[in-house]
Amino acid sequence: MLIVWFFAAQALPPYQLPGPIKVGDKLAWLVATPAGLWHVAASIFHVAAAMLASFVLGFFVALLPLYLPVAVIMVDGRFTPFVNSFPGIGWTMLAIVWLGIGTNTVVFSVTIILLPFMIINLREGVRALDRELMEMAGSFSRSRARAFRLIILPSLFPFMFSAMRVSFGVSWKVTLTAELLGGTTGLGYLMNVARQELDTAQIFAVMLLIVLLVYAINRLLFDTAQRHLQLGRVGAAS
Amino acid sequence: MTDSVRHSAPGGAPLIDFRAVAVRLGEVTIFSNLSLSIASGEFVCLLGPSGCGKSTMLRLIGGLIDPVEGAITVAGKSPHQAWDSISYVFQSPRLVPWRNARDNAALGLELRNPAVPKSERQARAAELLRLMGLGNDMEKFPLMLSGGERQRVAIARALAVDPAIVLMDEPFSALDPETRRRMRADMVELWRTARKTVVFVTHDVDEAIELADRIVVFSAKPTRILDTIALGEQRPRNIDEMPSLRATRARLHDMFRSQQINLSGETVR
Amino acid sequence: MTARARRSGWLGQHAAAEGLVMLAVLGWWWMSNSLSAMVLPSPVSVLKRTFDLFVDPELSRHALVTFLRVAGSVFISLVVGLALALLARRAQWIDAIVRDRILVALNALPSVGWAILALIWFKASTLSVMFVQVMILLPFAVTNFMEGLRNLDAEVVEMAHSFTRRRRAVFAKITLPMMLPYGVAALRTSYGICWKIALVAELFGAQSGLGQLMLRAQAAADATTVLATCFAIVVLFAAGQKLVIDPIARAMRADLHQP
Ligand SMILES: Nc1ncnc2c1ncn2[C@@H]1O[C@H](COP(=O)(O)OP(=O)(O)OP(=O)(O)O)[C@@H](O)[C@H]1O
Ligand SMILES: [Mg+2]
Numbered sequence: 132m133l134i135v136w137f138f139a140a141q142a143l144p145p146y147q148l149p150g151p152i153k154v155g156d157k158l159a160w161l162v163a164t165p166a167g168l169w170h171v172a173a174s175i176f177h178v179a180a181a182m183l184a185s186f187v188l189g190f191f192v193a194l195l196p197l198y199l200p201v202a203v204i205m206v207d208g209r210f211t212p213f214v215n216s217f218p219g220i221g222w223t224m225l226a227i228v229w230l231g232i233g234t235n236t237v238v239f240s241v242t243i244i245l246l247p248f249m250i251i252n253l254r255e256g257v258r259a260l261d262r263e264l265m266e267m268a269g270s271f272s273r274s275r276a277r278a279f280r281l282i283i284l285p286s287l288f289p290f291m292f293s294a295m296r297v298s299f300g301v302s303w304k305v306t307l308t309a310e311l312l313g314g315t316t317g318l319g320y321l322m323n324v325a326r327q328e329l330d331t332a333q334i335f336a337v338m339l340l341i342v343l344l345v346y347a348i349n350r351l352l353f354d355t356a357q358r359h360l361q362l363g364r365v366g367a368a369s
Numbered sequence: 370m371t372d373s374v375r376h377s378a379p380g381g382a383p384l385i386d387f388r389a390v391a392v393r394l395g396e397v398t399i400f401s402n403l404s405l406s407i408a409s410g411e412f413v414c415l416l417g418p419s420g421c422g423k424s425t426m427l428r429l430i431g432g433l434i435d436p437v438e439g440a441i442t443v444a445g446k447s448p449h450q451a452w453d454s455i456s457y458v459f460q461s462p463r464l465v466p467w468r469n470a471r472d473n474a475a476l477g478l479e480l481r482n483p484a485v486p487k488s489e490r491q492a493r494a495a496e497l498l499r500l501m502g503l504g505n506d507m508e509k510f511p512l513m514l515s516g517g518e519r520q521r522v523a524i525a526r527a528l529a530v531d532p533a534i535v536l537m538d539e540p541f542s543a544l545d546p547e548t549r550r551r552m553r554a555d556m557v558e559l560w561r562t563a564r565k566t567v568v569f570v571t572h573d574v575d576e577a578i579e580l581a582d583r584i585v586v587f588s589a590k591p592t593r594i595l596d597t598i599a600l601g602e603q604r605p606r607n608i609d610e611m612p613s614l615r616a617t618r619a620r621l622h623d624m625f626r627s628q629q630i631n632l633s634g635e636t637v638r
Numbered sequence: 639m640t641a642r643a644r645r646s647g648w649l650g651q652h653a654a655a656e657g658l659v660m661l662a663v664l665g666w667w668w669m670s671n672s673l674s675a676m677v678l679p680s681p682v683s684v685l686k687r688t689f690d691l692f693v694d695p696e697l698s699r700h701a702l703v704t705f706l707r708v709a710g711s712v713f714i715s716l717v718v719g720l721a722l723a724l725l726a727r728r729a730q731w732i733d734a735i736v737r738d739r740i741l742v743a744l745n746a747l748p749s750v751g752w753a754i755l756a757l758i759w760f761k762a763s764t765l766s767v768m769f770v771q772v773m774i775l776l777p778f779a780v781t782n783f784m785e786g787l788r789n790l791d792a793e794v795v796e797m798a799h800s801f802t803r804r805r806r807a808v809f810a811k812i813t814l815p816m817m818l819p820y821g822v823a824a825l826r827t828s829y830g831i832c833w834k835i836a837l838v839a840e841l842f843g844a845q846s847g848l849g850q851l852m853l854r855a856q857a858a859a860d861a862t863t864v865l866a867t868c869f870a871i872v873v874l875f876a877a878g879q880k881l882v883i884d885p886i887a888r889a890m891r892a893d894l895h896q897p
Binding site for chain 3: 147200201202203204205208209210212213216217218219220221224225227228229300303304307308311312319322325326329331334337338341342345346
C-alpha cells in the first residue's frame with residue numbers, strides 16, 4: 132500500500148497527494164517537537180475534559196427517571212432526541228458567539244455533542260437494571276444509598292464502560308471539527324492552518340496521527356479495562 | 370369469599386398476625402378478609418395453586434406492599450418497622466454476578482448493617498456457607514455454581530443477617546427433583562439448629578408435608594384459606610413409611626380435587 | 639400499577655416533559671430580551687426564520703439540496719456497503735483486508751479531514767459533499783451487512799441449495815430476504831449519522847446547502863439564521879425518520895411475515 136501511495140504521489144501534484152516521506156516528516160514534527168506536542172496535548176485535554184463533563188451530566192440525566200419516574204418522557208422523549216438531532220456544528224457556532232474562540236468553546240461544544248451518546252448508553256443500563264435484584268436489595272435494606280452503591284452502580288458498570296468507549300470514538304472526530312472552527316490550539320486548529328496554506332501533507336499527518344492515537348488508546352486502555360471487567364464477572368479461576 | 374374462621378397459631382402471642390386483610394393488585398382483589406397468625410419458631414408452609422397470592426402474602430409480611438384493609442403485625446409492630454427482623458429467600462437466587470459466593474453471602478449483611486466490619490461479615494458468610502456445604506466453593510462466581518449451589522448461597526445470605534423470620538418463596542422450585550430432595554433434608558437440619566420462624570411457600574404437597582409444623586392451604590382465586598393442617602410428626606419425615614402422613618397427603622389431594630383445581634392453577638373441567 | 643395510575647402517570651410525565659420544553663423556551667425568550675440578537679435571538683424570530691427556510695424559494699433550495707444529498711449518500715453507502723460485505727465473503731483474504739484495514743481506517747478517520755481532502759480533490763461541489771458522507775457512512779453499512787451475512791442461517795441456505803444450484807436464485811430468494819433486517823438497521827444507523835455530519839460535509843466542500851448557509855450566517859454574525867438552520871435540521875431529521883425510514887422499516891417487517 133505504501134508503495135502504491137509513493138508512486139501515485141509522484142504522479143500527482145503534492146497539494147493533491149503528498150508523498151509518504153513528506154507526511155512522515157510532518158508526523159515527526161507533531162510528536163517530537165515541543166510545538167507539535169503542545170497541540171497534541173491540547174487535543175487530548177479537550178477530549179478528556181469533554182468526556183468527563185458529558186459523562187457526569189449524562190449520568191445525572193440518565194438516572195433522573197429512576198428516582199423521579201415522572202421524568203421518563205422528559206428525558207427519553209424530549210431532551211435526548213433533541214440533543215441527539217441538534218447538529219454538532221450548530222453548538223460550535225453558537226459557542227463561538229457565546230464564549231469566543233478558544234478552549235471553552237471546544238470543550239463546551241464537544242461536551243454537548245457527546246451528551247446524547249452517554250445518555251443513550253446509560254439509559255440502556257438503567258432499563259436493564261434487574262428488578263429482582265432491586266427487590267432483593269429492598270428486602271435487606273431500606274437505605275437507598277446502600278442499594279445504589281452495592282447494586283445499581285455495579286450493575287451499570289458495563290454500560291458506563293460502553294458509554295465511554297462509544298463516546299471516545301466520536302469525541303476525536305468532533306473535537307477536531309470544534310477545534311478547526313472555534314479553537315486556537317489542538318490538531319483541528321493545525322488542520323485549519325494547513326487547509327488555508329494548502330499544506331496537504333500536514334492534513335494527512337494529523338489524520339494519520341489520530342488514527343494511530345485512537346487505535347492505541349482503544350487497545351491499551353479500553354481493551355485492557357474490558358478484560359478486567361469480564362474477568363471480574365466470571366471469576367479469575369476460569 | 371369471607372373467612373370467618375380464625376386460623377390461629379398454637380399457643381402464645383403470634384409473631385406474625387394478619388387480621389381481616391384485603392389486598393388489591395391492579396384492578397384485582399387478591400384477598401379479602403383474610404386472617405392468619407404464625408407463632409414464633411414455627412415452620413409454616415403456604416400451599417396453594419399458582420396465582421392464588423402466596424408470594425403476595427410474603428410481600429405483605431416483608432412490608433414490600435401494603436394491604437388496603439385490615440392490619441398486619443410482625444412482632445407487635447407494623448411490617449414497615451419490623452422489616453429488619455426478616456430476610457427473604459426468593460424463587461431465583463438473585464445473586465449479583467460480580468461477586469463470588471462468599472461476597473454474595475455477605476451482601477445482605479452489608480446492605481442491612483454497614484456497621485458490621487468487613488472481616489466479621491466475611492467470617493459470618495463463610496461460616497454459613499460451610500454450614501450449607503459450600504466450604505470449598507467460596508471463591509466461585511455465580512456463573513460457575515450449579516443451580517442448587519446458587520440457592521444455597523442465597524439461603525446463606527438470608528441467614529447471615531440473623532433474622533427472626535425467614536420468608537422463602539418456592540426456593541427449590543427451579544431445581545431438579547434430586548437436588549430438591551437434598552435441599553429439603555438440609556433445610557430441616559438447618560431449621561432444627563437455627564430455630565427461626567420460617568414461612569415457606571410451595572405448591573408441592575410432599576414438600577409441605579415433609580417440612581411444615583403447619584400447612585396453610587389456599588384456594589384458587591378468589592383466594593381464601595381452605596384449611597390449616599398441623600403436623601406433629603418427627604422429622605426427618607418419610608411420607609411413604611408413615612401412615613399419618615400418607616393420610617394427610619391424600620387429604621390434601623382430595624381437597625384440591627374437590628375444589629376443581631390442580632396445583633398449577635387451572636380449573637379442572 | 640392500576641390502569642388509572644398508569645394513565646395519570648402518563649399525564650404527569652407529559653406535563654413534566656411539556657413543562658420542561660415550555661420552561662426552556664420561556665427561559666430562552668427571557669434571556670434573549672436582555673441580550674442582543676447577535677448573541678441570542680428571540681425564539682420568535684428563530685421560529686420565523688426556520689419557517690422561511692422551508693417556504694422561501696431562495697432558502698428552501700438549500701434545505702432541499704441538503705436533504706437530497708443525505709438521501710443519495712445513504713443510498714450509495716448501503717449499495718456499496720452490501721457489495722463490499724458480499725465481496726468479503728468470497729475469500730478469507732478479502733475479508734481480512736475489509737475488516738482489519740478498510741474498516742479500521744474508515745472508522746477512525748474524522749469527517750473534517752475528509753471534508754478538507756474532498757475540497758482539495760474534487761473542488762466545491764455536490765460530488766465532494768457526498769464523497770465525505772459516503773466515506774463516513776460506509777463502515778457502518780459494511781459492519782451491519784457483514785454481521786447479517788455472518789448470522790445467515792446456514793441450514794436455510796443449505797435447504798435452498800438442496801433445491802437449486804442456481805446461485806442467483808438462492809441469493810434473490812434466500813440471502814437477500816434474510817439480510818433485510820440488517821439492511822433496515824444499516825439504513826437507520828446511516829440515516830442518523832448522515833444528518834450528524836451533513837453540515838460538516840457541506841461546510842467547506844459545497845456552494846449550496848444548509849451547511850453553507852450556516853457558515854455564511856456565522857460569518858455575517860447572523861445568529862438567527864444559525865439557530866434556524868439547526869432547528870431546520872432537527873425538523874428534517876425527524877420528518878425523514880417518521881415519513882420515510884419508519885414506513886420502510888415497517889414495510890420490510892410486513893414483507894418478512896408474509897407467507
Ligand atoms: N404487580 C401486580 N399487579 C397486578 N397483579 C399482580 C401483581 N403481582 C401479582 N399480581 C397478581 O396477583 C395474583 C397473586 O400473585 P402471586 O405472585 O402472589 O401468586 P402466587 O400464589 O405466588 O403464584 P405462584 O405460585 O405462581 O408463584 C396473581 O393472579 C397475579 O397475576
Ligand atoms: Mg409466587
